[in-house]
Amino acid sequence: MRKTAADPKGVLEGAHFLDGDHAIAEGALAAGCRFFAGYPITPSTETAERFAERCPGVGGMFIQMEDEIASIAALVGGAWGGQKVMTVTSGPGLSLMMENLGLAVMTETPMVIADVQRAGPSTGLPTMPAQQDMMQIRWGSHGDYRIIALCPDSPQECFDLTVEAFNLSETYRVPVFIMADETVGHMHEKVVIPPAEDIEVVQRNWYEGPKKDYRPYQFTGKDVAPMVKAGDGYRFHLTGLTHDERGYPHLTVDQNEKVVTHLIEKIDSNADKIIQLDESEMEGAEVVVVSYGITSRIVSRAVQLAREAGIKTGSMRLITIWPFAEKRIEELSGKVKAIVVPEINYGQMVREVERSAAGRCRVVSVPHCGGAVHNPEVILDAIVEASK
Amino acid sequence: MHEVRFSGFGGQGIVRCALITGKALSMYDDKFATMTQSFGPEARGGACSSQLVVSESRVLYPYVTLPGVLIALSQDSYTTYEPKLRDGGVLIYEADLVTPKEDDGRVQMYPAPVTRFAEELGNRLFANLVTLGCFSAITKIVTQDAMKKALPGLVPDRFLEVNKKAFDKGYAYGLESLDKKPLVTGDAQ
Numbered sequence: 001m002r003k004t005a006a007d008p009k010g011v012l013e014g015a016h017f018l019d020g021d022h023a024i025a026e027g028a029l030a031a032g033c034r035f036f037a038g039y040p041i042t043p044s045t046e047t048a049e050r051f052a053e054r055c056p057g058v059g060g061m062f063i064q065m066e067d068e069i070a071s072i073a074a075l076v077g078g079a080w081g082g083q084k085v086m087t088v089t090s091g092p093g094l095s096l097m098m099e100n101l102g103l104a105v106m107t108e109t110p111m112v113i114a115d116v117q118r119a120g121p122s123t124g125l126p127t128m129p130a131q132q133d134m135m136q137i138r139w140g141s142h143g144d145y146r147i148i149a150l151c152p153d154s155p156q157e158c159f160d161l162t163v164e165a166f167n168l169s170e171t172y173r174v175p176v177f178i179m180a181d182e183t184v185g186h187m188h189e190k191v192v193i194p195p196a197e198d199i200e201v202v203q204r205n206w207y208e209g210p211k212k213d214y215r216p217y218q219f220t221g222k223d224v225a226p227m228v229k230a231g232d233g234y235r236f237h238l239t240g241l242t243h244d245e246r247g248y249p250h251l252t253v254d255q256n257e258k259v260v261t262h263l264i265e266k267i268d269s270n271a272d273k274i275i276q277l278d279e280s281e282m283e284g285a286e287v288v289v290v291s292y293g294i295t296s297r298i299v300s301r302a303v304q305l306a307r308e309a310g311i312k313t314g315s316m317r318l319i320t321i322w323p324f325a326e327k328r329i330e331e332l333s334g335k336v337k338a339i340v341v342p343e344i345n346y347g348q349m350v351r352e353v354e355r356s357a358a359g360r361c362r363v364v365s366v367p368h369c370g371g372a373v374h375n376p377e378v379i380l381d382a383i384v385e386a387s388k
Numbered sequence: 389m390h391e392v393r394f395s396g397f398g399g400q401g402i403v404r405c406a407l408i409t410g411k412a413l414s415m416y417d418d419k420f421a422t423m424t425q426s427f428g429p430e431a432r433g434g435a436c437s438s439q440l441v442v443s444e445s446r447v448l449y450p451y452v453t454l455p456g457v458l459i460a461l462s463q464d465s466y467t468t469y470e471p472k473l474r475d476g477g478v479l480i481y482e483a484d485l486v487t488p489k490e491d492d493g494r495v496q497m498y499p500a501p502v503t504r505f506a507e508e509l510g511n512r513l514f515a516n517l518v519t520l521g522c523f524s525a526i527t528k529i530v531t532q533d534a535m536k537k538a539l540p541g542l543v544p545d546r547f548l549e550v551n552k553k554a555f556d557k558g559y560a561y562g563l564e565s566l567d568k569k570p571l572v573t574g575d576a577q
Contacts, residue, residue: 017411017423017538187450188407188423190414300448376449 001171002203006030006163008196009058018191020158020184021046021088024114025054026191027162028086030199033112034060035083037074039067039093042126043182044116047088068093072100075111080238082229084166084204088114092123094133095140101175102141103240105263107247108173108217108224110204112165115177116185119344119370129182130370131293131344137177138322144260146267148274149177149321151292155189161319167202168274172266173224179321181344183294183373211235215245219258221265267323276319277328281307285314287386288332289340290353292318294373299342302379309380311387321349326356333357338386342366342379362386389444390529391452394519395437395469396461396482401516405459406438408520408538409530413442416534422447435465442529457527458495459519460486461502470495478571480522482515496572498526498565505557514554517543521558526566532559 010029018026024047028036036051052062061083065071071087078085089097094115104111117133119125137149148168150161158180165176207214207226216236218225225245228234237247242259244250267274278296280303282288287306291299296317306313314336318325329352333339338361341350347365354363366382368374394405403425410423425438439452458473460466461482470488473479473495481488483499491497500522506515524530536552543551 015415017407017414017421183424183450186425188410189421189447294450297448297450304448373449373451 001205003200004203006196006199006201007032011193011196011199013193013195016191016193017188018155019046019186019188020152020155020180021116021186022050023155023158023191024088024162024178024180025050026193027159028112028166029054029058029060030159030193030196030201031084031163031166032201032203033084033086033166034058035075035078035081035085036060036087037063037065037071037078037085038087038089039065039071041068041090041093043118043185044088044090044093044114046185047114047116068096069100072097072104072111072113076100076104076107076109076238079109079111080227080230084110084170086112086114086166088116090116090118090126091120091133094136098136098140101147102143102145104175105141105145105147106240106259107238108263109175110169110173111175112162112169113175113177114162115179117179117181125371127182128371129184129294129344129373131179131181131295132348132370134179134321134343134345134348137179145263147175147177147322148172148267149179150276150319151179151321152184153293153296153317154184155187155191158184159191159193163199163201167200170202170204172270173227174267177322179293181294207234216247217243217245219245219262221262222269224266271323272327274320274323275325275328277325278317278319280315281312282314282316282332284312286312286337287340287383288314288316288336288338289342289379289383290316290318290329290349291342292321292349295342295344298374298376299379301376302383305376305380306383309384311383313383318349324349324352324356326352329353329356330358330360333360336361338362338364340364340366340379340382340386342368342374342382344368344370344373390440390442390457390527391455392440392442392457392459392527392529393437393452393455393469394439394459395435395465396459397464398436400461401513402436402461403438404542405516405520406440408535408542409523410440411542412530412534412538413440416537417531419443420445420447422450424450435462435468437465437469457523457529459523461515461519463487476572478527480519480526496569498522498562498569500558500561500565502558505561506554509550509554509557514551517551517554518558518561521555521560522562522565523558524555525559525562526571
């Protein structure tokens with residue numbers, strides 16, 4: 001893994017007043033993404049528009065595909081053609097991407113997918129926020145696998161976490177999701193883009209040995225093999241079938257165990273390095289609120305009110321959604337009365353919290369049907385109730 | 389903290405108003421500003437609005453809850469949003485397009501013929517900048533200087549000067565309005 005400063009060509013240094021969607025596009029350009037394939041869908045389209053407008057000036061390519069199935073397929077090709085690649089979508093488009101998400105996972109193809117979540121199911125509420133795809137990205141493609149997902153709570157974090165998403169994607173050769181939502185995607189705030197030399201970018205690990213020895217895979221469960229560019233004269237194969245180190249189909253149970261274990265272990269064994277949390281006032285807390293994305297900002301207000309009411313309330317924001325911070329939740333669950341989990345869905349990540357807490361403390365879901373953010377009072381009531 | 393709502397109908401530059409003000413505040417006035425917009429097919433032709441939450445520290449809850457300032461450029465938007473303006477709040481409305489109910493003193497009302505002023509400058513499209521001038525002069529939430537710095541990039545270059553003129557026109561009118569009816573500040577905003 002080689003870390004360098006960002007290529008200044010893609011970095012729009014300075015302070016800007018941007019919405020989250022635009023900030024994602026700027027984050028991608030700063031991270032060195034030069035290939036974007038997508039299909040427009042509210043509330044994510046502004047990312048595609050911005051990338052399309054900006055990329056000719058930085059030597060990038062934007063393709064509007066015929067649909068989202070083709071969009072993610074193009075990313076697999078673009079990545080093996082040598083580029084850092086991304087797409088952006090929302091609910092219905094995300095559903096279409098699920099099959100080829102599996103192909104990307106199986107071929108260990110680095111890519112970044114931004115999901116600007118809107119309320120579902122189906123076409124639902126296209127212009128209103130939700131956090132209902134948290135489990136879909138984790139389990140939506142068939143088979144056993146791992147992905148990484150990050151969740152921004154502001155336009156600034158849309159920029160920062162997009163850069164981080166590309167870095168993780170290159171490090172682990174895995175699709176990385178940015179789980180934004182309509183509110184964060186469309187809200188405008190100040191976004192500061194640092195100078196290129198202050199942005200750390202993970203460059204692709206290119207293979208440098210003799211051509212005949214190249215292997216696109218290594219099944220160590222820790223590290224990933226270097227990559228090459230298709231068309232540069234290397235002999236290798238990419239398939240969704242269970243494969244050997246050269247990439248050729250090898251359809252045995254033993255080989256499947258090697259491949260699938262590797263796909264899972266390369267993320268699980270590095271989880272401590274990957275997971276980022278933002279915690280406040282956890283020391284001596286009776287109740288801890290676990291939240292992510294836009295909901296965390298609503299939680300900040302509720303937590304303020306709870307502390308004013310004399311309840312020792314801690315707050316944990318999941319910046320990394322997947323892999324899930326199970327060790328930290330396990331540790332906490334032995335120390336607190338209750339963990340409160342508000343989210344704009346009918347209770348998705350709360351199941352992970354329950355699983356990790358394993359009955360050591362109460363876990364309280366504060367669901368929301370989608371289409372708006374919580375009223376802080378509702379979260380406050382749950383904190384008060386949980387503290388009793 | 390201030391909560392401001394700009395409202396009118398599609399095409400009046402309502403979203404642009406909040407974008408310019410938000411940019412001015414967060415980039416040139418050293419404030420934290422979060423801008424959201426009502427965004428949906430149902431807004432076309434009907435009441436459309438954009439909102440700003442302005443604070444000295446990071447804005448947590450991104451939406452306005454009980455705005456202290458309402459700008460209403462159409463009858464529809466006045467009818468929809470006036471009841472949601474805080475008691476004692478500031479209402480700036482399009483004098484030729486909005487017929488308000490009788491002034492019962494609940495809010496502080498400032499009429500401004502912003503479309504007419506814009507037409508005098510050559511195009512009714514400048515009405516939103518006239519509005520911003522009035523808003524800046526009356527509420528003092530944002531400085532004149534910051535607003536002008538925020539314009540490049542948010543209005544077409546070739547119309548930059550006339551937009552500044554439109555802003556000045558509104559600003560002067562806002563100051564005159566204040567002379568006639570001084571603003572009562574306090575919890576109002």
